[in-house]
Amino acid sequence: MRDSYARKIDYLRISITDRCNLRCRYCMPEEGVASVGHGAVLSYEELYRVARIAVERGVRKIRLTGGEPLVRKGVVDFIASLVALPEKPELTLTTNGVLLSDYAEPLRQAGLARINVSLDSLQAERFKQITRRDQLQSVLDGLRAAEAAGLAPIKINMVPIRGVNEDEIAAFARLSYKHNWEVRFIEFMPVSSGLDYTDRQLYPAVQIKQDLEQVAPLVPEQRQGILGPARIYRLQGAVGTVGIIHAVSSHFCRECNRLRLTADGQLRPCLLSDHEIDLRSVLRSGADDEKVANVLLRSVAEKPERHCLGQDYQPGERRMQGIGG
Ligand SMILES: Nc1nc2c(ncn2[C@@H]2O[C@H](COP(=O)(O)OP(=O)(O)OP(=O)(O)O)[C@@H](O)[C@H]2O)c(=O)[nH]1
Ligand SMILES: C[S@@+](CC[C@H](N)C(=O)[O-])C[C@H]1O[C@@H](n2cnc3c(N)ncnc32)[C@H](O)[C@@H]1O
Ligand code: SF4
Numbered sequence: 505m506r507d508s509y510a511r512k513i514d515y516l517r518i519s520i521t522d523r524c525n526l527r528c529r530y531c532m533p534e535e536g537v538a539s540v541g542h543g544a545v546l547s548y549e550e551l552y553r554v555a556r557i558a559v560e561r562g563v564r565k566i567r568l569t570g571g572e573p574l575v576r577k578g579v580v581d582f583i584a585s586l587v588a589l590p591e592k593p594e595l596t597l598t599t600n601g602v603l604l605s606d607y608a609e610p611l612r613q614a615g616l617a618r619i620n621v622s623l624d625s626l627q628a629e630r631f632k633q634i635t636r637r638d639q640l641q642s643v644l645d646g647l648r649a650a651e652a653a654g655l656a657p658i659k660i661n662m663v664p665i666r667g668v669n670e671d672e673i674a675a676f677a678r679l680s681y682k683h684n685w686e687v688r689f690i691e692f693m694p695v696s697s698g699l700d701y702t703d704r705q706l707y708p709a710v711q712i713k714q715d716l717e718q719v720a721p722l723v724p725e726q727r728q729g730i731l732g733p734a735r736i737y738r739l740q741g742a743v744g745t746v747g748i749i750h751a752v753s754s755h756f757c758r759e760c761n762r763l764r765l766t767a768d769g770q771l772r773p774c775l776l777s778d779h780e781i782d783l784r785s786v787l788r789s790g791a792d793d794e795k796v797a798n799v800l801l802r803s804v805a806e807k808p809e810r811h812c813l814g815q816d817y818q819p820g821e822r823r824m825q826g827i828g829g
């Protein structure tokens with residue numbers, strides 16, 4: 505599938521639930537998050553059908569996300585069903601890691617190859633402050649379990665926020681000396697209303713890079729496969745790598761290769777634009793595969809050239825946990 509700017513779209517991010525067992529302050533408020541009703545969430549049969557049709561039309565990489573994907577019952581069997589698709593898309597998952605010590609081995613058995621784990625502080629008190637839950641140890645146990653299960657590579661997602669946790673960038677980067685992980689730093693996106701942090705707390709990618717250079721010289725790494733948005737480096741002498749995701753500044757929209765499906769069945773051509781296309785009602789109208797594929801193609805055609813953060817963007821209704829990041 506090609507969009508109007510000749511970009512090849514071969515990466516589908518599926519949010520399988522908007523529910524979450526954490527309440528990260530940069531993602532959602534503690535209270536007042538109306539969860540999508542049960543009937544509005546796409547069933548696994550519906551999600552499988554969309555994935556199958558997308559893969560038949562050229563999607564080569566599928567990521568499950570949320571909310572927290574591991575809180576939805578049946579996720580392991582769903583992954584096994586995607587692994588069995590004849591086209592063998594690359595399959596991966598983004599998780600907060602809280603339930604990973606129980607799930608790492610079953611996920612591996614189901615055929616999941618690799619995993620991304622979000623973690624914003626290595627300090628218990630601070631982790632609790634950011635996520636509003638006292639769960640750092642569960643995440644660390646989950647990471648150990650993921651390593652033991654052979655999920656590889658493990659990628660860590662850390663969002664540095666000014667005045668909150670940016671002083672931990674070096675400590676996170678040093679994890680790459682000990683572990684063969686890709687430790688990525690994501691620019692904070694002030695994208696929805698009601699968050700506890702403001703755009704003044706954005707910690708820009710250039711600053712992140714300078715902090716990393718204080719730890720050791722950065723050697724750029726060649727990237728392979730169907731790319732995510734991270735720029736990858738190796739700290740001299742490290743076994744793992746570090747990455748920077750310029751989510752806001754010097755954006756990577758020119759290389760954008762993705763489409764998103766929200767838990768309630770809306771196709772979202774761009775993370776940072778509130779334009780959505782209702783796939784759920786098409787799926788539930790008895791449409792054949794061709795019609796469903798046409799909706800996918802339409803949302804590819806409607807992808808914007810780039811995001812408009814910093815211009816006329818107004819934080820939208822849908823929060824990150826409803827989109828999946
Ligand atoms: N602005 C913007 N940010 C993105 C986009 N894709 C991912 N991000 C940000 O980068 C974070 C990390 O993405 P992940 O879910 O770990 O996946 P990934 O980096 O695409 O995938 P891999 O590197 O292949 O593992 C997301 O949660 C977002 O915050 C995008 O298309 N636009
Ligand atoms: C929405 S979460 C969903 C998956 C899972 N719950 C997790 O936290 O990994 C996906 C990613 O989005 C990132 N994210 C959420 N809100 C963000 C924001 N305002 N700016 C930058 N990244 C954000 C998180 O750090 C996480 O890595
Ligand atoms: S970032 Fe992930 S773990 Fe944190 S509240 Fe959002 S969905 Fe939940």
Ligand code: SF4
Nearest residue numbers: 757760774775810811
């Ligand atoms: S901001 Fe939108 S257009 Fe840019 S890379 Fe992300 S999803 Fe693609």
